[in-house]
Amino acid sequence: MKMLNRRSFLKGGLAGGAAIAAVGTSKQAGAAGQSFGGYPDSMGVLVDLTKCVGCRTCEAACNKEQGLESPDKPFDDLSVFEEKREGGLPRRTTEKAYTVVQKYEVEGREHPLFRKVQCNHCNEPACLTSCFVNAYKKTPEGAVMYDPTVCVGCRTCMIACPFYIPAYSYSSAINPVVKKCIMCYDTRLKFGRPPACVEACPQEVMTFGKRKDLLKLAHQRIGQNPEAYVDHVYGETEVGGTAWMYLSDVPFDKIGYDTHLGDQPIISYVKEFLAIVPMVLTIWPALFTGFYLLSNRKDALKNEDNKS
Amino acid sequence: MNSLKSQGFAPVVSDRKKDGSEWTVKEKIMLGLSPKEYMAVQLRNPFNWVLWAIYAIGLPILVGRFIFGLGWVTHSSYDYPWGLFLGWGLFVMVPLSASGFMMGTTVELFGRKDFKSIERLGLLNGLLGYLFAVVFLQVDLGQPWRLIYPMFVSLGPAAVLFLVAWHVATYLSCQVAELVPAFSEWMGFPKAKKFIKSIVLGLTIAGIILSTLHQGALGALFTYAPGKVHPLWFSSPFQWFHFFVSAVFAGLSMLIVVSTLTKWFMRWRCDENYLNNLSKLTLGLAKGASLALITYLVIKIIGIAHDNDWQYLATGWGGWFMFEMVVGVILPLIVFTMAVRNSNASLARFGAFLAVFGLALNRLNTALITFNWQLYQEIPHWREVVIVITVYATYIVVYRAVLARMPILYTWKETK
Numbered sequence: 082m083k084m085l086n087r088r089s090f091l092k093g094g095l096a097g098g099a100a101i102a103a104v105g106t107s108k109q110a111g112a113a114g115q116s117f118g119g120y121p122d123s124m125g126v127l128v129d130l131t132k133c134v135g136c137r138t139c140e141a142a143c144n145k146e147q148g149l150e151s152p153d154k155p156f157d158d159l160s161v162f163e164e165k166r167e168g169g170l171p172r173r174t175t176e177k178a179y180t181v182v183q184k185y186e187v188e189g190r191e192h193p194l195f196r197k198v199q200c201n202h203c204n205e206p207a208c209l210t211s212c213f214v215n216a217y218k219k220t221p222e223g224a225v226m227y228d229p230t231v232c233v234g235c236r237t238c239m240i241a242c243p244f245y246i247p248a249y250s251y252s253s254a255i256n257p258v259v260k261k262c263i264m265c266y267d268t269r270l271k272f273g274r275p276p277a278c279v280e281a282c283p284q285e286v287m288t289f290g291k292r293k294d295l296l297k298l299a300h301q302r303i304g305q306n307p308e309a310y311v312d313h314v315y316g317e318t319e320v321g322g323t324a325w326m327y328l329s330d331v332p333f334d335k336i337g338y339d340t341h342l343g344d345q346p347i348i349s350y351v352k353e354f355l356a357i358v359p360m361v362l363t364i365w366p367a368l369f370t371g372f373y374l375l376s377n378r379k380d381a382l383k384n385e386d387n388k389s
Numbered sequence: 390m391n392s393l394k395s396q397g398f399a400p401v402v403s404d405r406k407k408d409g410s411e412w413t414v415k416e417k418i419m420l421g422l423s424p425k426e427y428m429a430v431q432l433r434n435p436f437n438w439v440l441w442a443i444y445a446i447g448l449p450i451l452v453g454r455f456i457f458g459l460g461w462v463t464h465s466s467y468d469y470p471w472g473l474f475l476g477w478g479l480f481v482m483v484p485l486s487a488s489g490f491m492m493g494t495t496v497e498l499f500g501r502k503d504f505k506s507i508e509r510l511g512l513l514n515g516l517l518g519y520l521f522a523v524v525f526l527q528v529d530l531g532q533p534w535r536l537i538y539p540m541f542v543s544l545g546p547a548a549v550l551f552l553v554a555w556h557v558a559t560y561l562s563c564q565v566a567e568l569v570p571a572f573s574e575w576m577g578f579p580k581a582k583k584f585i586k587s588i589v590l591g592l593t594i595a596g597i598i599l600s601t602l603h604q605g606a607l608g609a610l611f612t613y614a615p616g617k618v619h620p621l622w623f624s625s626p627f628q629w630f631h632f633f634v635s636a637v638f639a640g641l642s643m644l645i646v647v648s649t650l651t652k653w654f655m656r657w658r659c660d661e662n663y664l665n666n667l668s669k670l671t672l673g674l675a676k677g678a679s680l681a682l683i684t685y686l687v688i689k690i691i692g693i694a695h696d697n698d699w700q701y702l703a704t705g706w707g708g709w710f711m712f713e714m715v716v717g718v719i720l721p722l723i724v725f726t727m728a729v730r731n732s733n734a735s736l737a738r739f740g741a742f743l744a745v746f747g748l749a750l751n752r753l754n755t756a757l758i759t760f761n762w763q764l765y766q767e768i769p770h771w772r773e774v775v776i777v778i779t780v781y782a783t784y785i786v787v788y789r790a791v792l793a794r795m796p797i798l799y800t801w802k803e804t805k
Contacts, residue, residue: 168765173467211613213554214538215545231543234531235549236470241613249531251465254458257531296589339616348615350625351549354609357629358552358602369498373590376500 119204124270125222125292125324126279127232127299128197130336131309132286135162135182135195142281143180143199146361150177173197176248179262180278185336194329196336197286199278200225200246200262201316202324207347208238208247216259222271223292223324224264232258243342292324296387299328302320321346390420390793394657398422401794401803402660404577420793436654440782445471449774454528462772469530469767473777478525480752482518483557484632485745487604487640489515489564490596491677497593504673506666509571509797510651511644516564516596517791518643519557521784527777549609556603563595566686568606574801575794601633608632611755619759621701621710622751624692634688638681639748641674642721645741651798660799664802668734675737676744678744679725686718701794706762713754 140154143149154161162184164172172184180199187194206225209217214233218226227247234257239247247261265276274280275289288295299314315333316326319342325335334340374381394400401421405411412421419427431437452464463472492511495501527533539545541552566585573581585592608628611618615625624631648667651659693699701707724740727733757767792798 150757163482167466167468170764175467207613211548211550213545213551214535214543214549216543228543231538233533233535233538234533235529235550236531237468237548237610237613239467240610240617243614243616245468249465249470250458251463251531252458253460254456257458275622342616347615348613350615351609352661353626354549354605354612354629355547357605361598361601365601369494369594369597370590373498373500376498380500 084334085116119292119322119324120219120221120223121293123204123221123324124264125202125223125275125295125326126276126291127288128325128327129286129288129302130194130196130327130329130331132284133195133197134284135159135184136194136283137161137182138281138283139197139224139287140178140182141178142277143179144184146268146277147179149179149202152177153368174200174246174248174261176250177261180258183337184383187331187332187335188332193332194336197278198244198246198324200264201244202262202264203320203346204322205319205320205346205348207243210346210348210351219361220266220270222264222266224270225268226266227259228264229256229258229263234258241347243339243347251255292296292322292326295326298327302328317328318344320344321349390655393430396774398657398801400658402796402799414576417794440786443779443782444699447775450775451528451779453772454776459529459531462770462776464767466515466767468761469757471760472767473757473769473773474525474529476753477749477777478529478780478804479522480756481606481749482522482525484636484639484748484752485517485598486518487636488512488597488644489519489567489640490593490600491637491640492644493593493596495677497589498597501644503666504670505715506663506800507644507648507670507674509568510648511640512564512567513571513788513791513797514644514647516561516568517784517788519561519564521780523557523561523785524780524783525777528780542601542795549606549613553603553610555608556599556606560596560599560603563592563599565741567592567596571797574803576795600636604636605629608755613759616763617761618755619701619706619710619762620633620696620698621693621706622755622759624696624698626695627688627692630688631685631692634681635687635751638678638721638744641678641681642741642748643740643746645671645674645678646745649738649741651792655792655798657788658798659739662800663798664706671734671737672729675725675740676729677730677794678741679722682718682722682725682744686714686722687716689714700795706759709754709759713747713750716743717750718744721747769785 084148097373133296135158137156143224144152154368161172166172169263171185174181174279180197183196183198185194187195202219202225204219204222206217206219208227209219209225213235217238218228220226236249236259239245239249247259249259250257264270265274275287276287279287279289282370290298296314296317299317303310303312303314308323309330310328311330311332313333314326314328316323317340321344327338329336392396399407399421399514401412401417406421450462459465466472488511492504492508492515495504496508527536530536535542537550540558545551565590570582573579573585573784606629608631611623612625612628617621648671652664652667656664693702702711721740721744723745724736728737728740757769759769
């Protein structure tokens with residue numbers, strides 16, 4: 082199976098780096114850095130938030146499919162929506178829950194809005210590009226996979242993820258690992274089947290398909306019913322595009338989405354540093370040997386005088 | 390020990406005792422004291438009492454971290470995956486240890502032989518700082534026994550942390566090599582010293598390359614989180630440069646601080662050459678540090694201008710930023726300048742304390758305090774704080790033990 086690995090990113094990184102060196106401005110570098118827009122036939126999921134009723138069936142399906150520990154409260158207990166984590170923030174993905182549904186009371190909206198959160202499976206994942214043991218892989222089918230057997234536990238991927246998705250099993254002393262949604266890759270996606278949560282949803286909130294087809298569908302829905310949606314498909318361009326995309330009738334920044342992430346993949350912010358690495362490695366030795374010769378020239382001259 | 394010396398005690402300074410017989414290694418480790426005297430000295434020192442108290446509380450908790458996992462000593466935050474272990478142990482310790490490559494460059498490369506008497510202290514400060522940064526990293530990593538994975542098992546060469554891992558590892562070996570002369574004198578292996586002398590230029594240049602890149606890389610690590618660090622502490626094109634330049638003044642200032650502490654508390658171990666030159670060299674270091682500080686100040690302002698972050702200066706975070714810049718950068722800059730102008734070494738020492746504080750504040754601000762500025766403030770678990778204090782105390786213990794023995798603060802007298 083052909084998988085995108087770090088090496089392809091490295092090539093992109095160096096190409097982007099060379100561009101910075103040549104033009105010297107960050108804006109153009111960003112454009113040059115757009116070397117990988119995702120696999121052409123990768124799969125994705127379109128989530129229509131307007132349809133979600135907050136039944137948590139998807140959470141239950143995920144728990145079963147991934148063989149996760151049973152949660153403290155059963156999946157039909159809707160009081161979890163009122164739980165707040167630190168900072169008064171809504172519940173998030175954890176080592177025991179790869180997907181969670183959040184509830185937002187929106188002013189002027191008849192019912193509360195429910196939002197499903199899980200790994201968005203970025204086209205150019207920040208977790209993947211930040212990992213120094215190459216534990217992450219983006220499969221051509223679109224899933225972002227994680228290999229727990231090589232993970233050292235530095236948790237840079239958690240720092241890098243712009244969506245705050247990866248969780249870590251801190252409680253384990255022997256084998257703590259990152260825990261996140263893998264789009265049911267090994268049990269379903271690999272065989273062309275939709276993830277468990279998508280299939281389980283009674284409201285057909287989620288549509289599984291090729292990412293490019295989903296984009297067409299999303300814009301079609303907005304076009305046919307412009308009153309019912311805000312004119313934005315979240316995930317189409319955010320951080321270089323994601324496999325999971327969202328439609329909403331409420332502006333995204335009002336329901337917890339970060340709308341300031343920009344269109345560049347996270348790695349494009351790092352390329353400015355990666356570009357200087359080969360230059361320092363090649364220029365410094367000559368430069369500083371030169372300084373050495375220069376600062377010791379008097380001694381050298383003296384030695385020569387003594388010889389003659 | 391200082392009082393012992395005033396009573397006529399003469400510490401080990403060469404291979405041979407006064408009567409001409411050779412010191413054994415055991416005697417050298419005991420500082421030339423009898424076991425009984427040595428124990429008495431250790432028990433008398435009030436600083437040791439503090440250390441024992443720290444270990445009594447800290448060691449069980451440190452052991453507990455490896456038995457019960459990170460979840461027992463931290464808040465297990467998914468939002469703040471990095472806490473004090475890296476915030477203090479890596480991001481503060483490493484720039485404060487930049488003195489190693491700075492002194493190597495000054496003496497071996499720029500030929501400033503007048504800094505020779507403080508060069509080894511600079512190198513040791515570098516080596517131990519890096520060593521303990523790795524210790525802190527080992528406490529923080531989920532699976533520390535996999536530390537060599539990025540080297541040999543599964544390589545991710547395009548990641549910034551990959552560069553940090555490799556550079557810190559190579560630079561550590563580089564610094565060990567640079568300190569071999571001190572060790573070889575003390576142990577009596579003159580050949581090792583000769584060999585290192587023949588490659589010292591190569592080691593020094595390697596040190597500059599590795600330091601430029603990994604000091605910068607520690608800053609570049611945060612470019613993976615462009616939206617999470619507050620804009621005043623983050624600038625994707627300048628982040629590596631901010632971290633590198635601040636490491637320059639931090640390393641020099643830390644060297645002033647450490648040399649001041651040796652002058653106060655380990656005077657018995659310093660020789661005349663070291664003590665007599667110290668004030669002059671302190672001013673020399675202060676001069677270097679002030680040049681780095683003004684460079685840092687200017688590129689910080691350019692960074693704000695480049696990203697157009699001016700509007701943040703009027704917010705609460707802006708006030709906090711101004712505090713860091715005024716107390717940690719502008720004030721030490723003024724103090725250093727005044728000190729150099731008036732040849733006032735004590736003033737330079739005060740400036741160095743400020744600059745070290747400013748650097749620590751900057752790194753903690755970037756890694757912890759302003760990180761996730763739009764979410765909430767994480768306060769580290771008390772056990773996490775205790776472990777940091779315990780490991781840092783060990784750093785001080787090792788530092789003191791090496792200074793008391795090897796020819797760092799004094800010149801070894803060759804007898805052969």
